[in-house]
Amino acid sequence: MKFCTKCVMPETKPGLEFDENGVCDACNSQVSKDQNIDWQERKKKFLELIKKYKVHPDYDCIIGVSGGKDSTYQVVKILELGLNPLCVCFEPTIPTEIGRKNLDNINNLGVDLIHIKRNPIVYKKLAKEAIKRTGDNEWQNHLGIFTTVPKMAINFKIPLIIWAENSQMEYGGPASSKTKSILDRKWLEEFGGLLGSSVSDMLGVDGLTKRDLSLYTYPDDEEIKEVGVTGLFLGYYFKWDLRKILEVSKQNGFVAQDRAVETTYENFENLDCYSNHVHDYLKYLKYGFGRASDNASLDVRLGYISREEAVRLVNRYDGIPPKKAIKEYLKYTGFSQGEFEKIVNSYINKNIFEKDKNNSFLRDIDGSLIRKKECLVR
């Protein structure tokens, strides 16, 4: 397994590309963010661009928010620019106490916030089917966020949607995805992480009807056109530095956990939902890297830690099953431990993890899978 020579991202990350020096495109785009992009110019462009979207009497834009540091920062930034946003939160799969508090905090920054309490029966059916089909337990949530926000934009006739960062630009992805400042249906289908499954594939699953799925269906092109809905990535116009974002969010009331989250060494990631940590764990089984690799790579890129330190952190934190999150996930879905393991094990990447002579995967005493020597980060 090949790893980026600058950060610790492996080649197994879908869409990640490497140059002739073995440097990943996320690292290369960081260099261009640091050196080649004129951020003052981008800010000017942004302020110019949004003028034409100020058509609604009350709201200047819509922001999809969770309870996270990024959404806190987004709202702070938008308010700072003198815009009045309407915030929309699509309820997480298994909300946490701290996530609720942080969502309330966003509300208390002085914005109107619509909390979409999606139909829990439909949602759970989707959640249980999606993990089986795609190996992603958060598939339905990603989909829900990307469809309900434009729906709200149409309903309220607010044409401008402000998304956070372009994840391909920040974390690497095909060249075509990175120059994009706009999120539309095409982006969602190509880069939105739907893993080849679309909402229409869920029709009939456990009796799900077209009406059940309407919330998860992207609006029609005509509806989009009528309101002129456009989604912009804030990270395209303003430099997205995780540590600074965290600092600004904390100054504005965002609260991190008093201990690290289960899947990494940080205490501020994905605090709003238990299911997210299961998502990180599944990612590790499929691709051989987890949340610690993401965090450490970003920290290296931003110059906060050395590559050596990143290697140490990855080896220490990646791959340990998040016990508390899995417990909450089983309670939520009603899957037995055995059912869950059966689904999850079918997604374990055989090229990455060691097996014993009985063809079972080898595990450490803490339950983490053991990587083949050639797949260890080094």
Ligand SMILES: [Zn+2]
């Ligand atoms: Zn890299």
